[in-house]
Amino acid sequence: MKKFIKSLLILMSIGLISCSDVIDVEVPTATERLVIEASLDWQKGTTGNNQTIKLSTSTPYFDTTINNIVVGASVKVTNVDSNVEYIFTDQNDGTYTISNFVPVVNNTYTLEVLYNDEIYKATETLVAVPAINGADQSLEGGFDDEVLDVSIYWNDPIDEENFYFIRFSEEQENFPDLSSISDEFSNGNEMDYFFENDKEDDDGNPTEFLAGDVVDIELYGVSEGYYNYISLLIDQYYAGGDPFSSVPAELRGNCINLTNESNYAFGFFRLSEYDTLTYTFE
Template sequence: MLILNKYSFKSKTITLFSLFFVLLFSSCDKVVELDLQAGDPKIVIDAEIIWEKGTDGSQQSIKITRMAPYYNAEVPKVSGAQVRVENSNGNVFTFNESEPGLYVCTNFVPEINMDYKLFVQVDGQSLTATEKLISVPPIDKIEQELMPDITGPDYIVVSFYYKDPADQVNYYLTDYKSDLSPFPEYGSSSDEFVNGNEINQKFGDTDLKPGKIVEITHRGISKNFYNYINLILEASSANPFGAVPGNIRGNVVNTTDANNFALGYFRLCEANHVLYTVK
């Protein structure tokens, strides 16, 4: 079965509209900075425990930052936090600060379907989150093909294949990194209509040429994180002239003051990580 990942391909409609907009207003060269109201400098916890197949998963890291005004050039790092993760067997894994805002553990023990709980003490607040480590099937093969394009020449599409387990409901998150973009391109999917089948996911770009390297990270994720990341992806691809969406809440709970919530999501994923050189 074939899954077309709706977040993998660049939208030519948006590209063409953006070009038209630039041409229409090319005579206006004055830079306008809006006087935006700054929100609360909330804590942001980027806590992905990712167990790449073929590794022991012992080295893990968690980033803690703070929201900043829109025009700030840098994201404020949060130092001095106490960070640990405990599994349902009572084992404790301490994350020590290695540089401002980066907390590292070197003896983490990942176990599929194990429940883990995150504890963060920062700014006099206690933050917690709980998740299960989700498995992912291995990638069986990677292929490429030329995709017809009515607006220009054919372009290269890279596809990877894996066998979805038939005895469970599965959710996936994939990111693609290359020198085509300074940021990864993400795509989420589920096996709702293809449970137990071979699944094919695609990544394509008109600038994808022979010799380019595509770094693929394909994760198994929980249903709750799947719903959360879909809100993020939909917001990031929304109408640029639409209303700004509110903060999207993750699973981090402030047990000291529920109203002073943190942003971010604590998730644990097994992942395939491959480098593919376009032919």
């Protein structure tokens, strides 16, 4: 009987081993596309002369080894109102820079990128932003009345539509928290927005704010087109891993391929004035 049981266990082990065949799953890959990161941001109180545009190509989702920077492209931004052209210099690392850009609020600018004999173009207006009035902390402004949050305040201009993009960056955090908001229900009034840390560390412990923690806050004025684009992007980012969320859709920015319409680029050409504030929790 013992020999029978031993033989049976050996046969079962062989069966299990034989069932562990390696199955190669072919993952479909999308067409490689140009990725244009062209956010020309002008911080209040500075000249805004130094600007950088990044170019790369899209890569397969699971591929982390491809060097996808784009060099050898031509990048030009033109102020449509003044006809002044700004030629960006290729730094041979995927970035294209300039040190004499002149930002003018409410002026319209065009971006033109020449890459692989194809011309990509986008048009945007430089949007102003109100100054941040201040910030304060509270246990009552967020979703959890036992966790500290920080709120910022600014005066929304009256009798005009305004759209905002907000970045909250914690010290020693790799990824900022992003938000977008419009003045649809608060036009002409003092607006506010709060940030509450609801993250967890690698062990699943909450990482709420404590005294001494520092947060850098940036408030951007953006166009309605960028507001719609970034709102969808933020929704998809924070819905990651949610089984009940909608399937992410491919987001197209405002960069159009004039040479070959079907070979469109990813990314968005944005021009924004922004204000910044650093807050330390007490």
